[in-house]
Amino acid sequence: MNKIAEITLTFVAYLKRPDLYPELRRKIWKNIFNRSSGLRGKEEAEKWCAALAVSEKGFIENVLKMPFVPFERLFPNEFAAALQAQAKAPVKMGGAGALSVIYYINEYTNSGNTVETGVAYGWSSFAALASLVSRGGTLYSSDMPYILQDQSSDFVGCVVPEKYRLNWRLFRFADKESLPKILAEQNIFDVVHYDSDKSYDGRIWAYNTLFGKVRNGGVFMSDDIGDNAAFKHFCEARNINPYVIEFDGKYAGIIIK
Numbered sequence: 001m002n003k004i005a006e007i008t009l010t011f012v013a014y015l016k017r018p019d020l021y022p023e024l025r026r027k028i029w030k031n032i033f034n035r036s037s038g039l040r041g042k043e044e045a046e047k048w049c050a051a052l053a054v055s056e057k058g059f060i061e062n063v064l065k066m067p068f069v070p071f072e073r074l075f076p077n078e079f080a081a082a083l084q085a086q087a088k089a090p091v092k093m094g095g096a097g098a099l100s101v102i103y104y105i106n107e108y109t110n111s112g113n114t115v116e117t118g119v120a121y122g123w124s125s126f127a128a129l130a131s132l133v134s135r136g137g138t139l140y141s142s143d144m145p146y147i148l149q150d151q152s153s154d155f156v157g158c159v160v161p162e163k164y165r166l167n168w169r170l171f172r173f174a175d176k177e178s179l180p181k182i183l184a185e186q187n188i189f190d191v192v193h194y195d196s197d198k199s200y201d202g203r204i205w206a207y208n209t210l211f212g213k214v215r216n217g218g219v220f221m222s223d224d225i226g227d228n229a230a231f232k233h234f235c236e237a238r239n240i241n242p243y244v245i246e247f248d249g250k251y252a253g254i255i256i257k
């Protein structure tokens, strides 16, 4: 499909979804006036991340002080079933991130309430829920509908094991609509994991919205912080010394509050 056809189809798909009109307005604004937001300060961010980075294992053992067993070894049967579910999905979405870190920050905080933005196949949801269900906790997730796909068969979250789904509240709107709905239900969290809109401005809005909702001693995590300088600038503005984890050539930022 060429670019013009894709833009036209996307626009028409949005027009059929009045609940997504606010996001359509934001996308039009961003594409006309704010195209550089995705990569703003990338070079500066990458240098900073590289200087601070530790491994997943190093962070879990030395900072969280927990014995490290990789997530896929802790839940081998559920993990194998999740891989099969992903293989069966006809759509291509974002893949798994630092699953062990996500699992262990939920364990470390004994989380009863976790919020995440960005679900895709649901790998991060699976990792958070694997910890949360053992305490009867709840995961609140936000992800946009995949607007160009057949909405009758939705693959968002398809790798999340069936037995975890009673503990999962999935909100299918853009974050700017989902997060107020989530916060109306639950206002304080043990863990926040940000992995959705990666633009500089999208991150700053969400970081400011969510950081205050993490309890003292809780954990705030953001993926792909080397994409632009939003996480770095957010930490500098608040005098925070975060942890940076390198995983698969990308960086995740962690703040223990």
Ligand SMILES: C[S@@+](CC[C@H](N)C(=O)[O-])C[C@H]1O[C@@H](n2cnc3c(N)ncnc32)[C@H](O)[C@@H]1O
Residues within 6 Å of the ligand: 093, 094, 095, 096, 097, 117, 118, 119, 120, 121, 122, 123, 124, 125, 142, 143, 144, 145, 173, 174, 175, 176, 195, 196, 197, 198
């Ligand atoms: C990298 S994927 C998430 C991967 C997931 N956290 C994991 O580790 O398995 C990013 C997701 O964010 C969603 N997303 C992007 N912008 C968004 C927005 N403004 N509001 C809500 N979801 C958004 C996309 O639809 C996509 O599914």
